[in-house]
Amino acid sequence: MNLAKEEDKVELKAIVLADSFDELFQPLSLNKPRCLLPLCNVPMIEYTLEVLALSGVVETIILCKAHADKLVQYIKQSQWTRGHMQMKVVVRTVRQATTIGDALRAADEFSATISDFILCTGIVMSNINLSRLVAAHRANKKRDPNHIMTMLLQEATGSHRRHDLCDESVYFIEPGTSRLLALNSHSSVSRVRSTVIQSTVLAEHAEVEVRADLTDTNISICSPDVLALFTENFDYHIMRRDFIHGILESDILSKTIYAHILEGTSTSVGEAFDLLAAEGLAFVSHSGYAASVTDTAAYDAISRDMIGRWTYPLCPDNNPSTGAEYSYHRGAVYKASSVRLDRQSRVEHHVILGANTHVANFSCISDSVLGQQCLIGEQSTVRGSYLFAGVKVGQNVTIENSILGERVTILDNVVIGRGCLIGDDVTVGPNITIPPFTRIARRPMRLNMGSPESMQDELESDDEDEEIGWAESNTAESNPDGGAHMTEADGQEQFDTQAVGAEGIGYVWANSTTAGTGFASDYEDDEDDMEQRLQRLHTIGSTLADAAHAESDHDYDSMDEETGDHGHEEVKLTPQEEFERELHLTIKRACDEDLSPSKSALEIKSLRMSYNKEQDDMRAGVMQEVLRTIDIASMAESAARVMRKWAPVIEEYISDGRDQLDLVGILERYCALEDKVDDASRSRLFVRLVYLVYQLDIVEDVAIIAWFNRAEKKPASEVHPELLRALQPVVDGLNESDDESEEESESD
């Protein structure tokens, strides 16, 4: 009893890892540490500190690396340093750290934690009293002295917005005590078919709860040993992968980790559950909210939760730290008092409007957060997006599921697809469509210069370092008055006008360039592809379908254990992608090895069989690939050679007049759209190809004339007018030579 009292008196400490040591928020986090980015218009660190203060924490240590000076400055002027606060906040810079493990080792050096402490690996948000958890942790430690950590997990089933899309973790938990027995983490991109429980776990525990509906809140209660363990095992870098797995799987350490599960809203009616819980350890309340901002997808989910008041009492209109006072309106709309809404504007639901925001007529805002001083032009739509302070949006703009940094300017007629992250001070537009999942920053990604591998390495390890460097050198230009006047040595700056628009200011950031162009990534290395998909899943606006192949094989292939098709775990392309790839390889091989056309024809035919393709698909696919082999430099003869070579193959897929028309269409589309062909030679190539297919008797003159007549009536978006114009003389010639057949084809 006395002992317990003594322990309670020990001051409760908390360690917050403000850095995540990943790049998921870039380029938003280029000028500021991630923890100072606003969430519902309040810097995220505030929520974490609020939770800790309310839980009775006496001292909080924030470990930070990137932009540590800014964090120090922020804390200094914040409410936390004022006299009346009970909680002391200390910011520690861990300059050498490159991973969470490093940071914790550093913490072990300078902090003399002798009692249990709260560890938040990342920016967290919660409405539960963590001190009760600490008490439960201490109580359980008396029962099990090896208990070193209690993880706080939140229930969230697969389709829940807070469910981590990237990670399919399966927790094996001992019923009753909630001891974590094993943890299998799978990446959802690889869509594994089975997960394995070690026989040793089953041998020791006749009953195990298997949970796949838990999300890690990144809040845990740790014994002092945890830091020591990190110091002893210098190869521990990542909390989950190294530390938790290390503890659970080690026979030597014999430490135990427990889970505290916060139930979702669904109530259980099952008998089995009740009885399992009946003899359970009386842990504290099992309901509440806790989550952590690990990526932009989580940022989105948590913002929505907060707007939907799931985090009550942490709500936008109830914010302790900001001066901005929000009033709460029907449909979960929060308005600051100085908001100006034009008469014809529409603010639908789940919206936060920061101070001095102005929404012009005919604009529509829903499910979004607008920071202070945002201006939305007429006829613009903002849906599911987060606009930081000072964003200016022009007229007729659509923004969907994206995050826009401070002082971003979107000019007129811009469409921003879902999942875009646009860094501070960028200008986009006018008249441009930004493809989904594009990242745009004010400054180019310097690492682009390096070779791809070293780039990867540096990205993983040193990126936050780079950020510091940049932040320093960029201070001059990141003035609020905009980056229009450049003071750099090379004078005029060249922006990615292709990507950000004619008057745009900014550069496409990181490997999202390839992600943006869609199918171009298909031929890349599988691993890169994985990486990319994973990153995409981490991004706001992503759905499980973004794991590309996930939908197709999920239910039907993998579910059936009886097919015995185990172990096939490599990344799967969709059948269409796979087919295109195969076709490409086949034709390439045929060219490289100079195979006879009949042989390639056979190969291509077998492809058709195995992928069960229609003739039309085959024609389009084969033509596309064949045309790609034409050398543009020596266009005329190269085209003739290629077409002559492949004529027998192409003929296989032409059976009637309709097919011929289609073929001419394919040629036109290829010449109009293919990037390989430069604009000057497009029409030349087209005429040449049409002439060749005519000469080789693949297409009859009637078909060409008929196609031409039809194409003339089509809008310019479907047919390239220049190509048509170039074809005119050819058609005229054909017309003259064969008048009757034209009539025939027209009656066709």
Next chain:
Amino acid sequence: MFSVAAQPFDSHKPEVTAVVLALPEKGMAVLTEHANMSHALLPIANRPMIWYTLQWLEQGGILDIKIVTTRESEADIVGYIEVYKGIASITVKALGDVSGTADALRQVAPLIKSNFVVMPCDLVVDVPATHFFDLVRIKRPAVATMFCEPMKSEGGGGSTKSADTQLCVGIDQPTSRLVLLQEIEEEREDLALSMPLIRRFPSMALSEKMQDTHVYMFQRWVLDFVMAHSEIESLQEDLLPLLVRAQSQPRLLEKHEIAKYIPEASTTASMGVYDSAAQLGLNAGEGGQSKQDSLEVFVYVRRGGIIGRANEVPRYCDLNSVVTRITTGAHTDSSAVLAQQTQVGTESMVGASSQLRERCSVKRSVVGAHCNIGKDVKIINSVVMDHVTIGDGVRLESCVVCKLATIGNSAQLKGCEVAPNVFVPDASNLKNTEITDDSEVFD
């Protein structure tokens, strides 16, 4: 046997028909096969074990009971039903040749017009049947079954050890659906769980302590399915695992053509308010979902209660002790004659008109009716059935003595089964033996 004319009147159709399987059990063969005794009529705490099943069903409001048995036992069971005082209408159906439980079901199919429950004759359950049946009435699953945590052994009895096949059972916690059923092999291997299963049922309780009680409540369509698939032999080993797997593997629904048997009406019935919102959300957009959902295998779990099947000798003995202990009222029948200095323990029972001579001691045992027991006899942890004669100075420990057996003076038996009508010679000293008519242990 059953009037077909009753068909058009729905009021005549019972809500649920019970099929009680009174078939011989391998684990009890020692006690039954030598004198053609019916397994269903072996006594537990001096009552034929089928009494417990019939009582349980009646208490659950199921009054249309068909007892399925073999030709050999038919007369005995019919005889017993005549004296059984119950409210249910009971029909006994004898089958000539039974190759499995599913086969038995197929043979009595014409008698089953409604949803039905199939259960064994040797089950003792302490949960009121209404608990189970009311949950089934609410949820209306395709299959409802009852699993239990086995009781702790009371010391067993007989010459064999019970040999359970261990099951690994997965139960979806929010809905109490049985979603995984797997036998565990002797040599433990790492268990691979399929991820599609986990994705579909993300909160699963996995247990190796559970036992199947063989109480299966089926929707009527399952019978049609069983009729059409003669390759299904056993309900426990073939049908149940198939249906459990089909819940998470839509391909099985197609492969075995289960889907076409599921009536449309039941699809809507199970999609009631009882499905948790989370589950509905999770499954949204998956094709063929409604059929999959209507194929629900519900499981009722009984933990730590008095529950078990008397299908093996050791467990038969255990049930005897437990049931005796919890039986209220006089444990010694008023017509029994106990001589001086004879002690009958509180956890024991003595049947009607039995006679115990001087200085006998009965502990944790059941002695049937009309037994004649000599002086200085010690009966510990044993079951002695009716009409048994025991000589002076006999000591029985953990034994089962069947009816009409005679045990000679001063015999010492431990862990033995004594078959009906057997005479055990004086001064026999046997351990862990099956003593039957033709056994050669006395030569």
